[in-house]
Amino acid sequence: MSDVVLAALLAGLVAGLGGLLVPALIARVPEPEPKPGPEDPAQAEPPKTAYADIAARPGLGWRSAAVSAAAGALLGAACGLDWPLLWLVPLTPVAVALSVVDWHTRLLPRVVVVPATLAAVGVVTTVGLATDQREALVRALVAMVAVRSFFWVLWFVRSAGMGFGDVRLAAPVGLVLGWVGWGAVAIGVWTSFVAFVVPALALALWRRDRLMLKQSFPFGPFMVIGALVGLVWGTALAGRIWG
Known part of the structure; x- marks a missing residue:
């Protein structure tokens, strides 16, 4: 095997x-x-x-x-x-x-997201230092801050369209994607928005109801989907897209 x-x-x-x-x-x-x-x-x-x-x-x-x-x-x-x-x-x-x-x-309950993030940071840091993979560790921590900051800006600009729970969830998403590489980060974040927008547009067109585009929908599940895609296929997809 x-x-x-x-x-x-x-x-x-x-x-x-x-x-x-x-x-x-x-x-x-x-x-x-x-x-x-x-x-x-x-x-x-x-x-x-x-x-x-x-x-x-x-x-x-x-x-x-x-x-x-x-x-x-x-x-x-x-x-x-x-x-x-x-x-x-x-x-x-x-x-x-x-x-x-x-x-x-x-x-997205803070009492779940924050402890999970801190635990993940602790494990990632321990592994990065113990296995001498400092480059991956630094990239993971920088990506965590960068992705969370990106979502914080989106929340600050239009808080009606995004909850602060999404900002918190962006931290562990950026962390785990960053360990893999910047291609995984880009593909993971991009996929989350595509997975969120495309079904909503398709449903609005099918029902012929523009008001659906103004409704609030949960974004967390699509962030999780994007993270999974980025972790599994992100590096390969980024290589094909950007070389």
């Missing part, structure tokens, strides 16, 4: 087992403080779905496990038996949980 196949099997298995814990993780997220509603009741948003209700959805555990296992296998096949699996595999079910929460609530 080759190292690539073994890495794919191991990463898929461990990530899939972690995916079974997604409902438990979501159920433990504390509910945010309620925000004051607008003066006009007609402009009030529908009530947020409780995290406990999301966690109790039938089949969420096995679906999260299947998605986590598939993503983990792809990452294992792309990385082989290499150090990045130490942070990519644990982050996979966390990313699935955040995607589920954001899809149903348009929120």
Whole structure:
């Protein structure tokens, strides 16, 4: 059995087992403080779905496990038996949980994103220093700051179209992509926007409703998709596009 196949099997298995814990993780997220509603009741948003209700959805555990296992296998096949699996595999079910929460609530809980980011930074830094891969470590940290800053600018310019949770999530996305290379960073960020915009445009055209383009949609799941594409195919795609 080759190292690539073994890495794919191991990463898929461990990530899939972690995916079974997604409902438990979501159920433990504390509910945010309620925000004051607008003066006009007609402009009030529908009530947020409780995290406990999301966690109790039938089949969420096995679906999260299947998605986590598939993503983990792809990452294992792309990385082989290499150090990045130490942070990519644990982050996979966390990313699935955040995607589920954001899809149903348009929120990315700080109590999940920040600890996951700090843990990833700690592991990446330890591996980078212990294995003398300082160039990859510096690139990962710089990419984390650069991608987060980029999303912060987007949020600052138009906060109505992007939540600050997306800015927080941009940090671990930039970190893991940066370790792989700048091509992975570019492809990962670009793919997240393409994956977000194209379906929305297609749906608006199909329904012939321009107002859909002004609606707020969760961006977190598409950031996760972009990160996966960047990690698995980013370097190869960047090489073909930019040489």
